[in-house]
Amino acid sequence: MNEGASTVTTQPDVSKVPAPRSAEPTAKGNTGSGSRRARRRGLGVLFWCSAAWLGLVVLGAIVAPLLPIADPAAQDYRSVAVAPGSPGHLLGTDGLGRDLLARAVFGARISLIITLGAVTIGLVVGGTLGMLAGYFRGTAERVIVAATDAMMAVPALVLLLALMATLGSSVQNLIVGLGLLGVPAFVRLTRANTLVYTKREFIVAARSLGASNWRILAREIVPNILPAVAAYAFLVVGILIIAEGSLSFLGVGVPPPASSWGMMIAEGRDSLRQAPWVSFIPSAFMFLTVLSFNLIGDRFREESDVRETTI
Amino acid sequence: MTTTAHTGGRRTAQTDVDPILVIDDWKTWFSTDSGAVRAVDGVSLRLQPGRTLGLVGESGSGKTVLARSILGLLPTRNRLNPGGSIFFDGVSIGNLSKRKMRDYWGKDLAMVFQNPMTSLNPVVTVGRQLTEVLKLHLGMSRSAARDRSVELLRSVGIPEPARRIHDYPHQLSGGMRQRVTIAIALAANPRLLLADEPTTALDVTVQAQILDLLDSQQEQRRMTMILVTHDLGVVAGRTDQIAVMYGGKIVESAPTRELFHNTRMPYTQALMLSVPNLTSPSHSRLFTIPGRPPVLTNPGPGCRFSPRCPYAQERCLVEEPPLVAADRPDHEYACWYPVGTPQGAEALERNFSNGVTASGTSMSSMSKLEA
Numbered sequence: 001m002n003e004g005a006s007t008v009t010t011q012p013d014v015s016k017v018p019a020p021r022s023a024e025p026t027a028k029g030n031t032g033s034g035s036r037r038a039r040r041r042g043l044g045v046l047f048w049c050s051a052a053w054l055g056l057v058v059l060g061a062i063v064a065p066l067l068p069i070a071d072p073a074a075q076d077y078r079s080v081a082v083a084p085g086s087p088g089h090l091l092g093t094d095g096l097g098r099d100l101l102a103r104a105v106f107g108a109r110i111s112l113i114i115t116l117g118a119v120t121i122g123l124v125v126g127g128t129l130g131m132l133a134g135y136f137r138g139t140a141e142r143v144i145v146a147a148t149d150a151m152m153a154v155p156a157l158v159l160l161l162a163l164m165a166t167l168g169s170s171v172q173n174l175i176v177g178l179g180l181l182g183v184p185a186f187v188r189l190t191r192a193n194t195l196v197y198t199k200r201e202f203i204v205a206a207r208s209l210g211a212s213n214w215r216i217l218a219r220e221i222v223p224n225i226l227p228a229v230a231a232y233a234f235l236v237v238g239i240l241i242i243a244e245g246s247l248s249f250l251g252v253g254v255p256p257p258a259s260s261w262g263m264m265i266a267e268g269r270d271s272l273r274q275a276p277w278v279s280f281i282p283s284a285f286m287f288l289t290v291l292s293f294n295l296i297g298d299r300f301r302e303e304s305d306v307r308e309t310t311i
Numbered sequence: 312m313t314t315t316a317h318t319g320g321r322r323t324a325q326t327d328v329d330p331i332l333v334i335d336d337w338k339t340w341f342s343t344d345s346g347a348v349r350a351v352d353g354v355s356l357r358l359q360p361g362r363t364l365g366l367v368g369e370s371g372s373g374k375t376v377l378a379r380s381i382l383g384l385l386p387t388r389n390r391l392n393p394g395g396s397i398f399f400d401g402v403s404i405g406n407l408s409k410r411k412m413r414d415y416w417g418k419d420l421a422m423v424f425q426n427p428m429t430s431l432n433p434v435v436t437v438g439r440q441l442t443e444v445l446k447l448h449l450g451m452s453r454s455a456a457r458d459r460s461v462e463l464l465r466s467v468g469i470p471e472p473a474r475r476i477h478d479y480p481h482q483l484s485g486g487m488r489q490r491v492t493i494a495i496a497l498a499a500n501p502r503l504l505l506a507d508e509p510t511t512a513l514d515v516t517v518q519a520q521i522l523d524l525l526d527s528q529q530e531q532r533r534m535t536m537i538l539v540t541h542d543l544g545v546v547a548g549r550t551d552q553i554a555v556m557y558g559g560k561i562v563e564s565a566p567t568r569e570l571f572h573n574t575r576m577p578y579t580q581a582l583m584l585s586v587p588n589l590t591s592p593s594h595s596r597l598f599t600i601p602g603r604p605p606v607l608t609n610p611g612p613g614c615r616f617s618p619r620c621p622y623a624q625e626r627c628l629v630e631e632p633p634l635v636a637a638d639r640p641d642h643e644y645a646c647w648y649p650v651g652t653p654q655g656a657e658a659l660e661r662n663f664s665n666g667v668t669a670s671g672t673s674m675s676s677m678s679k680l681e682a
Contacts, residue, residue: 200429201424201426201429201430202429202430202431202432202433204384204424204430205422205424205430205431205492205495206432207384207409207416208382208384208416208417208420208421208422209416209417209421209444209447209495209496209498209499210413210414210415210416210417210418210444210447210448210499211443211447212413215447219435219443220432220435223432223434223435224432224433224434227434
């Protein structure tokens with residue numbers, strides 16, 4: 001009965017969001033080419049569709065235990081590998097008879113915790129190092145830049161596999177590992193931005209009023225580089241979701257019985273011929289989520305660029 | 312009150328009070344690939360409290376570098392330290408570290424920058440940029456700082472200050488922005504304000520307003536001020552004393568009125584002739600100084616202005632004139648053939664009859680000097 005209720009509440013949202021997305025580009029192209037002004041004023045339908053989907057996923061992930069959906073670990077032997085749309089299993093079940101909707105929602109939880117945690121680490125650590133490098137220059141900068149370049153030269157997946165193999169795979173280790181992966185990119189971005197703003201006259205003006213280095217960093221530079229960094233963080237979330245998926249697919253991701261999207265895709269690979277939806281459903285979740293993060297990130301980036309030019 | 316700037320007649324009363332700013336043979340050199348650039352090369356100045364000094368010179372004369380040297384705002388990298396000293400209120404601040412200078416910044420020394428478009432943080436509201444200074448220096452609480460900000464904005468002539476404090480800099484016009492930067496600079500009641508070309512980036516129509524504002528604020532606060540500019544018209548009515556810089560050196564220094572009435576240095580005279588005159592017929596060609604400012608890496612032996620000077624003689628090319636007070640104690644100039652003296656007139660006449668100066672500059676564009 002619970003499942004029936006869930007069908008009613010969630011189905012319209014899930015199916016409604018992707019549909020307008022495919023029709024979007026033409027509509028936006030028409031209005032967008034018409035006038036730049038109109039485009040600048042609003043964020044665009046595409047943005048709001050992405051935001052709605054992300055909102056849904058995040059909300060679903062937060063309140064997952066309260067949702068009227070099946071237990072993601074419960075196996076229903078009477079309906080093994082049933083196709084989406086079956087009664088009681090809106091998105092079908094996998095080879096063990098587990099409800100795919102429930103697993104996708106709980107998978108979102110793990111995937112989001114890991115990627116958001118990792119991005120936070122990347123942003124805080126990378127952002128701080130980048131700002132210090134760009135502001136103080138000198139030896140500190142040389143060391144930080146060299147370390148960053150070295151990290152970027154190591155293949156990401158190999159680094160992660162090595163980390164997981166030595167540390168063992170757990171949610172915490174995944175967060176730290178993926179977070180480390182995001183650090184170099186944030187270092188480069190914040191350093192480049194800090195270099196630009198440190199040369200600006202309002203920094204000299206602030207100094208001439210007696211502001212200390214830390215005050216200048218916190219009050220003058222951070223507010224200026226934040227839009228660009230935040231926009232980039234959205235793009236990085238997209239990349240990390242894929243990275244986490246790849247790790248799980250390779251078997252060094254989240255330990256079972258917890259589910260993540262990458263793990264669900266991996267579980268379906270043996271039955272791709274007979275039950276393609278087992279892999280396809282989590283893939284679709286991942287695809288839409290990553291796409292949404294990218295679209296929103298791009299939009300924010302454009303916004304922060306526009307603001308920069310009009311000032 | 313303290314100063315009657317428009318007359319400029321009040322003599323620099325050297326015996327009255329101790330000068331607040333004393334600069335002795337100050338040099339700021341930068342090391343570059345092509346040698347040391349002598350941006351400021353032996354400048355000496357003294358400034359009494361409550362007075363306004365005009366620091367005048369064209370681009371590259373070293374006036375901005377000198378102003379920033381006083382504040383200690385120059386990058387330490389690539390900087391040579393060939394000597395000289397700057398005393399503020401009796402304390403040597405010329406070579407203090409940035410950490411030590413922070414005790415002076417804002418409270419004692421403050422600066423208004425040339426371009427209000429770039430000297431305000433674009434993503435922070437005007438109010439927060441003001442309260443920041445108040446909280447830092449005066450230890451004010453949030454609400455007290457807010458009230459004081461509104462008051463400060465009102466005092467610099469910003470309408471509806473209580474609403475403007477929520478604005479971002481890009482929402483204000485250039486003139487309003489410069490008023491804001493002045494309010495910020497004045498927030499902690501500095502004793503010496505340096506205004507580095509405060510009106511250069513502004514519309515002509517608001518330039519006078521900003522200068523009047525600086526003038527009135529200076530009088531109310533009994534503040535000392537250095538007005539850096541390339542425009543003699545700007546400093547004419549608003550300073551007590553003017554120092555003209557050329558090639559990193561002061562070439563003439565005198566009380567304002569004296570400088571305008573008894574100009575001695577040909578460079579000062581050329582600057583004055585370059586100011587457009589309302590009474591001259593329209594479409595008349597403006598006077599320009601031939602040539603370019605000197606390269607500051609390897610100054611030759613002679614006077615640095617000699618290649619462009621209509622008075623230049625052989626002696627100017629080989630021997631550098633010292634800065635001396637020849638006629639009266641408060642009027643110093645560095646010239647062998649000063650304007651308005653028999654030697655100068657003779658030199659000019661000789662150059663006109665030769666058609667060229669001793670350095671080979673044609674006299675054809677100098678006809679304005681003959682009158």
